[in-house]
Amino acid sequence: MRRLRGSIANAALPLACSGLALSGIVVLVLFVLYMTFVPGLPTELGFTLNHWKIVFSGRLWSKVIPNTAIIGCGAILVSISFALPLAWLLNRTNLALRTTFVTLMAVIGIIPGFILAMGWILLLDERIGIINMFVAGLLGVDTIPLSVKNNPLGIAWVIGVTLTPPIFFLLAGPMRALDPVLEEAAAVAGFTPWKTLLKVSFPLVWPGVLGALIYTFMTAVSLFEIPALLGAASGKVPVLSAEIFYAVRPAGALTATFAYGAAGVYGVLIMLPSLAALYFYLRALARGERYRVVTGKAYRPRDFALGRYRWAALAFVAFYFMLGAVLPLCVLVWSSLLPLLQIPSIESLGKISLRNYYGLLENLGGLAVIRNTALVVVSVALLVCFNSFMISWVVVRTQLPMRKLVDILAMMPHAIPGLAFAFALAMIGILCSVYLPSLPLAGTLGVIIIAHVINRLPFGTRIANSALAQVHPELEESAQICGSRHGTIMWRIVFPLVKPSMVYLVLWTAMLSFQEVTMALFLSGPHNQVLSVAIWELWDGGSVGKASAAAVAMVGVMGTLMFVFLKFTVRSTSDVIGAGRDSD
Amino acid sequence: MIQISNLRKCYWSQGARVQAVDGVDIEVRTGEIFMLLGPSGCGKTTTLRCVAGLETPDEGEIQLAEQVVFGSGGEITVPVYQRGVGMVFQSYAIWPHLSVFENVAYPLVHGRFRIDKSAVKDRVHRVLSLVGLEGFADRPAPLLSGGQQQRVALARALAYEPKVLLLDEPLSNLDAKLRAEMRVELRRLIKTLNLTSLYVTHDQDEALVLGDRIAVMGSGKILQVGAPREVYARPCSEIVADFLGAANLLEGAISAPSAGGDTVSLQTAMGTLICELPKAVVAGEKVTVMFRPEDVRLHAATALAGENSFGGVVDQALFLGGRVQCQVLVDNIKIRGETANSQVYEPGDGVMVEIPRAAIHVFF
Numbered sequence: 001m002r003r004l005r006g007s008i009a010n011a012a013l014p015l016a017c018s019g020l021a022l023s024g025i026v027v028l029v030l031f032v033l034y035m036t037f038v039p040g041l042p043t044e045l046g047f048t049l050n051h052w053k054i055v056f057s058g059r060l061w062s063k064v065i066p067n068t069a070i071i072g073c074g075a076i077l078v079s080i081s082f083a084l085p086l087a088w089l090l091n092r093t094n095l096a097l098r099t100t101f102v103t104l105m106a107v108i109g110i111i112p113g114f115i116l117a118m119g120w121i122l123l124l125d126e127r128i129g130i131i132n133m134f135v136a137g138l139l140g141v142d143t144i145p146l147s148v149k150n151n152p153l154g155i156a157w158v159i160g161v162t163l164t165p166p167i168f169f170l171l172a173g174p175m176r177a178l179d180p181v182l183e184e185a186a187a188v189a190g191f192t193p194w195k196t197l198l199k200v201s202f203p204l205v206w207p208g209v210l211g212a213l214i215y216t217f218m219t220a221v222s223l224f225e226i227p228a229l230l231g232a233a234s235g236k237v238p239v240l241s242a243e244i245f246y247a248v249r250p251a252g253a254l255t256a257t258f259a260y261g262a263a264g265v266y267g268v269l270i271m272l273p274s275l276a277a278l279y280f281y282l283r284a285l286a287r288g289e290r291y292r293v294v295t296g297k298a299y300r301p302r303d304f305a306l307g308r309y310r311w312a313a314l315a316f317v318a319f320y321f322m323l324g325a326v327l328p329l330c331v332l333v334w335s336s337l338l339p340l341l342q343i344p345s346i347e348s349l350g351k352i353s354l355r356n357y358y359g360l361l362e363n364l365g366g367l368a369v370i371r372n373t374a375l376v377v378v379s380v381a382l383l384v385c386f387n388s389f390m391i392s393w394v395v396v397r398t399q400l401p402m403r404k405l406v407d408i409l410a411m412m413p414h415a416i417p418g419l420a421f422a423f424a425l426a427m428i429g430i431l432c433s434v435y436l437p438s439l440p441l442a443g444t445l446g447v448i449i450i451a452h453v454i455n456r457l458p459f460g461t462r463i464a465n466s467a468l469a470q471v472h473p474e475l476e477e478s479a480q481i482c483g484s485r486h487g488t489i490m491w492r493i494v495f496p497l498v499k500p501s502m503v504y505l506v507l508w509t510a511m512l513s514f515q516e517v518t519m520a521l522f523l524s525g526p527h528n529q530v531l532s533v534a535i536w537e538l539w540d541g542g543s544v545g546k547a548s549a550a551a552v553a554m555v556g557v558m559g560t561l562m563f564v565f566l567k568f569t570v571r572s573t574s575d576v577i578g579a580g581r582d583s584d
Numbered sequence: 585m586i587q588i589s590n591l592r593k594c595y596w597s598q599g600a601r602v603q604a605v606d607g608v609d610i611e612v613r614t615g616e617i618f619m620l621l622g623p624s625g626c627g628k629t630t631t632l633r634c635v636a637g638l639e640t641p642d643e644g645e646i647q648l649a650e651q652v653v654f655g656s657g658g659e660i661t662v663p664v665y666q667r668g669v670g671m672v673f674q675s676y677a678i679w680p681h682l683s684v685f686e687n688v689a690y691p692l693v694h695g696r697f698r699i700d701k702s703a704v705k706d707r708v709h710r711v712l713s714l715v716g717l718e719g720f721a722d723r724p725a726p727l728l729s730g731g732q733q734q735r736v737a738l739a740r741a742l743a744y745e746p747k748v749l750l751l752d753e754p755l756s757n758l759d760a761k762l763r764a765e766m767r768v769e770l771r772r773l774i775k776t777l778n779l780t781s782l783y784v785t786h787d788q789d790e791a792l793v794l795g796d797r798i799a800v801m802g803s804g805k806i807l808q809v810g811a812p813r814e815v816y817a818r819p820c821s822e823i824v825a826d827f828l829g830a831a832n833l834l835e836g837a838i839s840a841p842s843a844g845g846d847t848v849s850l851q852t853a854m855g856t857l858i859c860e861l862p863k864a865v866v867a868g869e870k871v872t873v874m875f876r877p878e879d880v881r882l883h884a885a886t887a888l889a890g891e892n893s894f895g896g897v898v899d900q901a902l903f904l905g906g907r908v909q910c911q912v913l914v915d916n917i918k919i920r921g922e923t924a925n926s927q928v929y930e931p932g933d934g935v936m937v938e939i940p941r942a943a944i945h946v947f948f
Contacts, residue, residue, distance in 0.1 A: 477638050478677035480664040482740065484695030492694060496681040 078160020119328025174208030222417030388460030443525025
């Protein structure tokens with residue numbers, strides 16, 4: 001007991017910070033559940049089961065769940081059939097230009113999904129898609145019925161293509177950790193290289209693959225922006241995430257009825273399978289531990305010689321890059337240069353102008369939008385970094401019995417869609433505007449920042465956990481012996497040592513928060529619009545050319561940020577490796 | 585002076601209670617180098633960490649230079665940063681983001697042992713020259729060799745002139761040759777500064793060379809305390825004998841009674857051994873017989889059989905450079921002995937094994 005009191009006193013600040021963040025998560029989750037039993041607005045008292053009845057008697061079973069399932073499974077199929085070969089080709093073979101390709105994968109990974117979806121609409125829409133128009137022109141028909149829009153398979157395709165980079169990076173870890181000695185042993189035992197691949201290598205990376213599959217499913221079913229653009233907004237392909245959104249923010253805002261309770265029910269319905277998936281994800285990770293092979297210092301991955309298949313491999317990589325970024329971005333650039341989208345021809349070349357770029361800033365909402373975006377991005381990055389550090393301190397650096405629980409709670413937002421948190425925050429915002437007018441939440445930047453911070457905590461704590469775990473406890477103990485107290489040690493010793501990881505975390509969080517649209521859109525009001533929301537609304541308003549121009553500009557800014565990011569982290573990574581090598 | 589009385593500390597490991605330190609009493613005199621020697625898991629490091637304040641004992645009292653730093657059932661617990669001890673860690677714990685100078689200056693700039701800013705530079709350079717690192721002040725810490733990092737750790741521990749110095753296996757990460765050099769140097773340095781030191785090691789050579797006194801620990805208890813020669817020459821039990829130096833251990837029984845002070849004969853599986861016993865024993869009493877390999881004499885098989893001599897066959901002969909370690913089978917009992925490298929025995933050679941009376945220890 002004395003010990004426990006001592007360790008609590010020593011970690012007062014980390015405990016307070018993680019307590020605040022984690023209780024916020026728990027309160028928001030419970031609030032979603034609570035909303036399903038409230039008759040109307042959260043300010044009205046009462047208890048009802050009507051929302052559950054209405055939702056379950058509606059199109060839930062006939063349309064929403066089947067669509068969501070098709071999209072989840074389809075996205076898995078698409079992304080894994082790109083990511084698995086890519087992860088192997090770019091990590092374990094002698095393919096040319098591998099490092100450049102890996103960098104390109106990272107760049108594609110940060111292009112906002114809704115921008116790529118806009119590109120795909122311009123490519124493959126039944127009426128306006130360039131490919132459709134081209135093929136229809138060749139065949140001499142009006143339209144061809146192949147479309148990504150209003151089609152669950154089309155939505156699955158676009159989500160699958162855009163989710164490929166994160167899956168690729170999830171798979172790259174196990175691929176690289178695979179000790180070649182195991183493969184060499186198989187070769188010595190008389191296996192052919194291809195047989196080794198199937199019988200030895202693949203079974204060994206299977207836990208990692210399984211983890212990636214579950215992750216894809218969780219992400220795909222909770223995504224809102226891509227299904228919304230491709231058919232959920234019009235109500236033709238309803239999915240769970242979009243049902244939450246349009247129950248609270250109906251498209252025709254003034255006339256429509258708000259269905260807060262129904263949104264809560266959809267929120268719970270989307271949380272439950274995700275939490276189950278998280279459980280299996282954590283189990284897959286734990287099982288991965290069992291397969292982990294201890295590698296010595298002389299470990300050097302041996303590359304698989306592709307031989308005459310290398311051209312096929314290069315073609316495959318190029319094929320993915322075309323689909324993943326080049327085609328959708330090119331069509332956006334093309335569309336941003338034209339008053340009306342049409343097939344490239346001599347005649348259309350004559351119409352090219354930069355007119356869509358004139359007054360771009362005013363179209364997006366002026367300097368206020370830039371200021372809002374900068375505020376959100378910077379404060380989210382710093383807050384995530386600070387809170388992750390504090391939570392990980394409790395998890396890694398103390399012996400407190402509740403640290404396991406703290407770690408699991410911090411992982412929860414990974415399983416629960418950001419939209420559910422945004423919904424709970426919006427409801428609490430309504431509560432505050434009635435009971436606590438001094439704490440303005442609804443329609444402020446603050447509420448968007450809170451949503452983003454919660455959403456990014458799982459990633460942040462993963463990074464901070466591994467960074468802190470790498471700092472040997474004796475480094476702290478020796479500072480204690482030297483007469484300094486906990487605050488000084490944290491600031492003078494531990495923080496400088498984990499700084500490279502924290503810089504990585506800050507930059508990566510900033511980029512993800514810059515491109516995020518779902519939560520920001522859900523929580524947006526007249527005064528807290530950020531760039532991604534402004535682009536969305538331009539598109540929604542039908543200004544395809546102007547929206548394309550803004551999207552091109554946004555990708556340009558992201559590209560610059562990514563360049564800075566890679567420059568910073570490459571340097572700090574080598575710092576970390578250097579320090580690690582010399583200290584052992 | 586370090587005074588530890590009745591120290592107890594237990595851990596919970598996977599639901600099981602492990603008594604790491606079980607009633608340890610130690611007194612380290614001022615200016616003495618006191619070695620805590622024992623196999624891993626014997627509680628020596630836990631004892632040291634309790635003295636430093638990095639672990640809180642369950643029971644007992646710890647005094648550092650007349651000040652009680654832990655006692656009265658935990659009512660008095662001086663926190664680590666106020667204890668004013670110097671400590672060298674096994675991993676050296678050199679902060680990789682700081683230079684050598686910044687590492688050594690840290691305790692003088694931050695925290696309780698702060699000194700006047702103008703004096704810091706002088707002090708650091710003085711300590712660095714003490715450990716032989718002049719000219720390394722601006723070197724980033726990760727760019728040092730293992731031996732140099734070890735010196736930085738020592739310099740940092742000495743910089744604020746602590747009352748006592750605690751060392752936790754400081755040489756175990758160095759290669760064999762450097763370790764042998766550092767032993768001598770470390771002892772010279774500690775003696776020059778007249779520091780009271782508590783030194784934890786599992787390396788018996790280190791304990792013998794470096795220590796003024798040695799405490800051999802096992803299962804959380806102190807088994808024997810004494811000067812190195814004394815503990816080596818007169819181990820109090822077979823566990824101490826086996827851990828400190830190599831030992832041949834045989835089960836046996838007294839075959840003839842003795843009144844004390846004269847010779848007795850012992851019945852062992854190898855044969856009858858004659859030795860001197862200072863205490864009275866009765867016939868039939870079970871004992872353990874111990875003698876060290878370096879005391880065993882090996883002769884050619886043709887040599888005349890004298891007292892305590894047994895014929896045997898060489899089973900293994902390991903050439904160790906300066907000497908040869910032989911394992912001889914006497915009636916299927918393995919006896920370890922050592923010979924000079926001028927004596928050449930091959931496995932299968934017949935030999936005569938002689939164990940001098942004076943070399944035989946008897947444990948009851």
